[in-house]
Amino acid sequence: MSAHLSGVLTALASPFAPDGQLDEKTLRRLVDRSIDGGVDGVVACGSTGEFAAMTGAERRQVVETVVDQTAGRVPVVAQTGALSTREAVELSRHAQDAGASVLMVVTPYYETLTLDETLRYLHTVAAAVDIPIMLYNLPGATGVNLTPEIVGKLAREVENIKYIKDTSGDMAQAGQLIHHHGDVISTFVGWDSLLLQAIAEGAAGVMAGTANVMPAELVSVHRAVRAGELDRARAEWARIYPLMDAIMSAPFIPAVKAALNAAGFPVGAPREPVLPLDTATAARIASLVEALPQLSAAR
Numbered sequence: 001m002s003a004h005l006s007g008v009l010t011a012l013a014s015p016f017a018p019d020g021q022l023d024e025k026t027l028r029r030l031v032d033r034s035i036d037g038g039v040d041g042v043v044a045c046g047s048t049g050e051f052a053a054m055t056g057a058e059r060r061q062v063v064e065t066v067v068d069q070t071a072g073r074v075p076v077v078a079q080t081g082a083l084s085t086r087e088a089v090e091l092s093r094h095a096q097d098a099g100a101s102v103l104m105v106v107t108p109y110y111e112t113l114t115l116d117e118t119l120r121y122l123h124t125v126a127a128a129v130d131i132p133i134m135l136y137n138l139p140g141a142t143g144v145n146l147t148p149e150i151v152g153k154l155a156r157e158v159e160n161i162k163y164i165k166d167t168s169g170d171m172a173q174a175g176q177l178i179h180h181h182g183d184v185i186s187t188f189v190g191w192d193s194l195l196l197q198a199i200a201e202g203a204a205g206v207m208a209g210t211a212n213v214m215p216a217e218l219v220s221v222h223r224a225v226r227a228g229e230l231d232r233a234r235a236e237w238a239r240i241y242p243l244m245d246a247i248m249s250a251p252f253i254p255a256v257k258a259a260l261n262a263a264g265f266p267v268g269a270p271r272e273p274v275l276p277l278d279t280a281t282a283a284r285i286a287s288l289v290e291a292l293p294q295l296s297a298a299r
Contacts, residue, residue: 005075005102005134005163005186006204007040008195008219010211011048013256014062015267022058024065026267030212031069033265033297037215040205041075042066043104044095047138047167048209048256051079052109053271056087060094067099077207081106081136085121089128096129103129104165106136112143119154126158134163134188148173152181165190165207171197178202193248196237199225210247213259214240214295243288250281262286264297 012034015026034042044066045051045059054062063078070076078095080103082088092103105125107118126133135154139145145168146154155161166174167190174194177187178201186204189195195206199222211218217240224233247255253270254277260267262285269276276282289295 005041005077005188008038008211008215008222009041009043009077009188009205009207010034010039010215011043011046011190011207011209012066013209013212013253013260013267014045014049014051014054014271016271017268020271022054022061023268024061026265027062027065028069030260030265030267031066034211034215035070035073037211038219039074039211039215040219041077041101042070043077043079043207044100045079046077046104046207046209047079047106047141048212048253049079050253050271050274053274056091059091060098063095063100064098075101077102077104077134079104079106079136080125081108083108083110085124088121088125092125092129096131100131102132102134102163104134104136104163106138107142107144107146109138109141109143115144115150118144118146119150122154122161123158126160129160131160132162133158133160134165135161135185136165136167136190138167138190140167148176148180151177151185155181155185162186163188163204167191169194171201174198174203175201193241193244196221196225196233200230209252209256210244210259212256213247213263213289214243214292216294217292240292243285243292246281246285246288250277250285255281255285258282258285259289262289263295 078100080091189198
């Protein structure tokens with residue numbers, strides 16, 4: 001499915017069974033939960049999806065499963081960045097062949113690259129495929145910040161670089177991407193608690209791990225802002241913000257999983273070495289989920 005991306009994209013969690021293996025059946029249900037909530041796309045093997053803790057075979061399985069389950073209902077973004085250029089190219093070609101709409105590419109995240117090394121990596125991966133590329137700016141993990149100037153230059157040089165997910169958490173940087181380079185690249189903000197600000201600023205959309213938990217609610221806020229109904233958007237945002245803030249203030253992957261489990265949607269624990277939340281934090285998130293009964297998987 002090829003389509004211009006915009007709106008709310010769910011950075012899908014990866015459910016694991018008690019034996020630690022990927023729970024494909026629950027992953028399919030999680031895809032449907034987001035699509036039924038009205039999201040505009042889903043993301044396979046993003047950071048929320050714990051891609052860094054998976055084997056290459058598992059990453060391929062997740063992409064194939066998500067593409068199959070969406071069945072063309074929404075675009076699928078596959079995160080195919082890796083520690084080596086060779087692996088990133090192989091994963092990217094596989095995702096393209098599997099039917100992904102867009103490839104999101106994080107730069108290597110262990111040995112901090114120079115800017116020249118980063119640019120060479122991105123050029124090489126983009127040249128290996130035909131479908132659109134979304135740059136994934138994650139400076140907290142990669143040690144390299146893709147500044148608006150670098151992003152604009154890349155988008156003007158490489159035809160299929162069409163999007164960026166900016167997870168710097170810096171709304172000023174996102175604003176520069178939107179206003180200075182919006183003619184060549186569409187900006188998605190990857191910091192969930194900035195959703196309201198990002199859409200009001202003119203971002204193409206947001207990519208949110210919390211959309212696993214509250215897809216319809218985030219979609220409603222997005223649509224209210226786009227419709228110019230700012231009072232309604234703020235009121236709806238205020239209603240869900242306590243849960244949003246609790247998840248964002250905790251270790252993110254286990255917090256998303258704790259919220260899903262509390263909503264009656266068992267996705268298991270994070271894959272070690274990441275551990276579940278401490279008892280008090282998990283209980284607080286569970287109480288906030290319970291305060292929003294519409295999130296229950298039983299509905």
